[in-house]
Amino acid sequence: MVIAGIVAGGTGIRMGQNIRPKQFIELMGKPIIIHTIEKFMVCPDIDYIIVGTHPDWLNLMNDLSGKYFRDTKKICITPGGMNRNETIKNIAVAAREKYSAEDDTILVTHDAVRPFLSLRIIQENVQAAREYGVCDTVIEATDTIVRSENQNFITDIPVRKEMYQGQTPQSFKIKLFEEVYAGMTEEELNIVTDACKLFYLRNYKVRLVKGDVANFKITYPFDLKMAQLMVGDLAND
Amino acid sequence: MINTLYKLTAPLTIETFYENIDCNSENLIVRPEMLSICKADIRYYFGMRNAEVLNERLPMALIHEACGRVVYDMTGKFSVGEKVVLLPNIPGKNLKYQENYRQDSLFRSSKADGFMQELVCIPQLQLVRYENMDYEIAAFTESVSVAVHAVETYLKKTDERNDGGKRKIGIWGSGAMGYIVSCILKYYLPLSEITVIGRSKAKLDMFSFVNYVYSENELPSDMEFDDCFECVGGASSGIVINHIINHILPEGVLMLLGVSEEPVSINTRMVLEKGLILLGRSRSGRDDFIKAVDILDSHENIRMRMKNLISEVVKINEVNDMHRAFNESKIADYKVILNWKI
Numbered sequence: 001m002v003i004a005g006i007v008a009g010g011t012g013i014r015m016g017q018n019i020r021p022k023q024f025i026e027l028m029g030k031p032i033i034i035h036t037i038e039k040f041m042v043c044p045d046i047d048y049i050i051v052g053t054h055p056d057w058l059n060l061m062n063d064l065s066g067k068y069f070r071d072t073k074k075i076c077i078t079p080g081g082m083n084r085n086e087t088i089k090n091i092a093v094a095a096r097e098k099y100s101a102e103d104d105t106i107l108v109t110h111d112a113v114r115p116f117l118s119l120r121i122i123q124e125n126v127q128a129a130r131e132y133g134v135c136d137t138v139i140e141a142t143d144t145i146v147r148s149e150n151q152n153f154i155t156d157i158p159v160r161k162e163m164y165q166g167q168t169p170q171s172f173k174i175k176l177f178e179e180v181y182a183g184m185t186e187e188e189l190n191i192v193t194d195a196c197k198l199f200y201l202r203n204y205k206v207r208l209v210k211g212d213v214a215n216f217k218i219t220y221p222f223d224l225k226m227a228q229l230m231v232g233d234l235a236n237d
Numbered sequence: 238m239i240n241t242l243y244k245l246t247a248p249l250t251i252e253t254f255y256e257n258i259d260c261n262s263e264n265l266i267v268r269p270e271m272l273s274i275c276k277a278d279i280r281y282y283f284g285m286r287n288a289e290v291l292n293e294r295l296p297m298a299l300i301h302e303a304c305g306r307v308v309y310d311m312t313g314k315f316s317v318g319e320k321v322v323l324l325p326n327i328p329g330k331n332l333k334y335q336e337n338y339r340q341d342s343l344f345r346s347s348k349a350d351g352f353m354q355e356l357v358c359i360p361q362l363q364l365v366r367y368e369n370m371d372y373e374i375a376a377f378t379e380s381v382s383v384a385v386h387a388v389e390t391y392l393k394k395t396d397e398r399n400d401g402g403k404r405k406i407g408i409w410g411s412g413a414m415g416y417i418v419s420c421i422l423k424y425y426l427p428l429s430e431i432t433v434i435g436r437s438k439a440k441l442d443m444f445s446f447v448n449y450v451y452s453e454n455e456l457p458s459d460m461e462f463d464d465c466f467e468c469v470g471g472a473s474s475g476i477v478i479n480h481i482i483n484h485i486l487p488e489g490v491l492m493l494l495g496v497s498e499e500p501v502s503i504n505t506r507m508v509l510e511k512g513l514i515l516l517g518r519s520r521s522g523r524d525d526f527i528k529a530v531d532i533l534d535s536h537e538n539i540r541m542r543m544k545n546l547i548s549e550v551v552k553i554n555e556v557n558d559m560h561r562a563f564n565e566s567k568i569a570d571y572k573v574i575l576n577w578k579i
Contacts, residue, residue: 027239028239028257030257035238035239036238038258038260039238039239041260041309042238042266042308042309042356043308044268044308044317044318068260068261069260069261070260070261071311115238115239116239116241116255118241118355118579119268119355119356120355120554120579214241214253230255231257232255
């Protein structure tokens with residue numbers, strides 16, 4: 001079984017608007033999160049979709065699901081957590097309870113605000129998670145990465161060809177995630193904001209999957225403008 | 238959802254475009270698996286169409302020959318995972334004419350976007366299921382359906398002859414279309430005597446299933462045919478058509494299948510003197526697709542012959558691979574197939 005976990009626990013603070021979280025902003029007349037869910041809906045590898053939503057927005061998410069999908073049997077909406085990994089944990093719990101997920105069920109976790117995801121990336125994630133247990137979607141870094149520990153002077157400039165930028169999906173077997181998550185200290189859970197970092201910290205080999213520059217995260221108003229330009233939709237201006 | 242299209246924006250330039258697809262519509266969503274490059278696509282890609290046409294039609298996603306799998310269907314007519322051939326014709330509403338020849342019909346990779354898309358949102362009547370074919374062959378079912386369309390039209394035109402199908406037929410063109418038409422003609426009229434006339438000796442050697450092959454300049458001047466098929470097109474169309482007019486018997490049917498960019502000069506005096514019928518057929522309809530799929534699905538020998546037409550299969554993971562495939566197609570003898578992984 002393969003389950004998509006859509007991470008939509010954010011409240012949209014960075015987008016600079018406080019009306020609704022960024023995943024509910026419309027692109028081509030449709031909320032960004034619906035575009036994202038639809039891509040998983042049409043992916044033959046995906047059996048179910050669980051959306052981890054901020055508790056304040058559960059009702060809206062339920063309404064949207066009913067409005068945009070005639071067949072909602074494949075979709076389940078569950079409350080998100082205090083941070084990204086807690087939201088994924090809640091999605092894993094829902095996968096066990098609602099869809100009787102087994103230990104080798106693959107969870108393909110993806111940001112709600114990356115609607116330009118391609119079927120190829122989803123399918124390569126599923127393949128890599130099946131083979132290696134856990135995988136991360138990345139693109140090669142094009143800018144030079146500069147490291148600074150004190151935020152004033154350069155500490156290091158790593159070799160660029162060894163640098164990648166992380167995207168999502170991040171995919172893994174559900175049992176592996178549960179084990180790693182349960183073994184984390186509270187301090188670790190507070191610091192680590194990335195699911196693959198949990199695996200890395202516990203010495204798992206995390207397989208890389210090739211992402212796409214178009215699969216970017218709509219975080220800041222600039223990103224939204226970029227997304228609107230890409231689809232030729234500047235109606236929200 | 239946001240669908241990605243790969244459109245030709247100018248000769249040799251392919252750019253990504255994004256469009257919305259609604260899951261709630263009556264259309265099906267199909268993931269293309271194998272795409273086949275046709276000469277029409279090559280002409281667009283290399284800018285061999287005139288500037289006015291390019292200016293009017295680009296940006297446009299190319300390729301009108303493809304097969305794929307259904308990934309989403311709210312109509313319940315297809316199951317997810319079913320293998321389908323995608324039809325390029327978007328029928329117009331003027332019911333007076335066949336769907337493929339209506340003035341308001343749209344043809345993909347001509348006046349509508351072709352199949353170079355991540356997903357294709359398409360009405361169920363523009364899909365035909367298939368079962369036994371390899372994907373690579375299913376990709377160019379459209380070419381086979383055009384041959385079926387031409388041969389059936391020809392048979393209807395000549396059904397009063399009562400000759401039991403014993404006819405001498407000349408086919409001009411040793412390319413993919415000449416090969417497919419010869420193959421389909423032999424299937425419909427096994428008793429016919431088929432002669433293929435072409436330029437390339439190496440290509441003519443592939444026509445092991447016809448009765449005779451001749452290089453263009455070696456065709457005996459007294460050789461005569463009841464009917465002929467022109468499958469050459471391009472700049473030499475006129476020369477070929479006039480060559481055929483010299484060799485066709487009175488009241489014969491001359492089927493025209495080759496596409497010519499420029500108007501061609503035809504020896505109409507001889508057309509009138511011999512009372513010839515010139516009949517153009519190049520675009521197939523849904524019925525032709527159904528028959529083509531049936532023929533291919535149920536005849537292994539025809540499938541094996543079609544397999545000979547695959548010059549190369551190019552795996553498409555990124556836009557650069559598309560450029561590589563079009564460059565290959567320019568020098569390939571026959572079909573270049575795109576294994577659509579992007």
